[in-house]
Amino acid sequence: MTNTTYGPITAKLIEIRNSTLSQEKKRQLGRQLYRAYMKSPEWQAKRDAFLRSGVPQSKKCYMCGTPFKEGFHVHHLNYTNLGDEPFEDLMVLCPAHHLNVHHHHEQRKHKVGRPGITGANLRTSTRKTRIKMKYSAAKQDLTKRGVFGKKRRMLLKYIRNKIELKAHEEIPGGDKLPGRLRRFKSKQSRKGNKRNMAMPGRGR
Numbered sequence: 745m746t747n748t749t750y751g752p753i754t755a756k757l758i759e760i761r762n763s764t765l766s767q768e769k770k771r772q773l774g775r776q777l778y779r780a781y782m783k784s785p786e787w788q789a790k791r792d793a794f795l796r797s798g799v800p801q802s803k804k805c806y807m808c809g810t811p812f813k814e815g816f817h818v819h820h821l822n823y824t825n826l827g828d829e830p831f832e833d834l835m836v837l838c839p840a841h842h843l844n845v846h847h848h849h850e851q852r853k854h855k856v857g858r859p860g861i862t863g864a865n866l867r868t869s870t871r872k873t874r875i876k877m878k879y880s881a882a883k884q885d886l887t888k889r890g891v892f893g894k895k896r897r898m899l900l901k902y903i904r905n906k907i908e909l910k911a912h913e914e915i916p917g918g919d920k921l922p923g924r925l926r927r928f929k930s931k932q933s934r935k936g937n938k939r940n941m942a943m944p945g946r947g948r
C-alpha cells in the first residue's frame with residue numbers, strides 16, 4: 745500500500761472495495777461511483793498522466809494503431825482497481841474499436857459481470873477483439889498474395905497461434921493460456937528463431 749492521498753471518490757471506492765458488504769451491494773455502489781469517477785478531476789488527472797506517460801499502450805489505438813488524437817478513449821482493461829488503477833490497466837482505443845471491445849464484452853457478460861468496483865475484467869474481451877482483427881487482416885493478406893488450399897490452412901493455423909500468443913503476452917491475465925498455446929509456445933522456443941516465417945502486420 746502506498747501513502748497516496750486519494751480524492752473523495754477514489755477514497756470512497758477503496759472504502760467500498762475493502763468493506764465486508766456483499767458482492768452484489770459492492771457492485772451496485774460501484775456502478776454509481778463509476779459514473780461519478782469518470783467525470784471527476786481525479787480521473788482527468790489519471791487519464792492525463794497516462795497519456796503523457798509514454799507507455800506504448802498510451803500512444804495509439806491498440807486495435808488499429810492510429811496515433812492518439814482528440815476524441816480517442818482511454819479504456820479500462822480491468823475495473824478492479826478503479827480509482828487507483830495502474831497504467832497496465834489502461835489503453836488507448838479509437839472510438840470505433842472501443843465500441844467493438846465493449847460490444848464483445850456485452851456478449852459475454854453473463855460470464856464476467858458488469859462494470860463496477862467488484863471487477864468486471866475486460867482483458868479477455870479486449871484480447872479477443874485484437875485477435876479477431878489481426879487474424880482477419882492476415883487472411884486478407886494471404887488472399888492478396890494468392891495463397892490458398894493446404895498451404896493457406898497450414899499458414900493460418902500457425903499465424904493464429906502466433907497472434908494469440910502475442911496477444912496473451914500483451915494483455916496477460918483474465919484467463920489462462922490455453923494448452924494449445926502453451927504447447928505452441930514451447931515448440932517455438934525449442935525451434936528458436938531459425939524459422940522466421942513472414943507474419944503480416946507484425947509491429948514492434
Ligand SMILES: [Zn+2]
Pocket residue numbers: 805806807808809810837838839840841
Ligand atoms: Zn482503432
Ligand SMILES: [Zn+2]
Pocket residue numbers: 818819820842846
Ligand atoms: Zn472501455
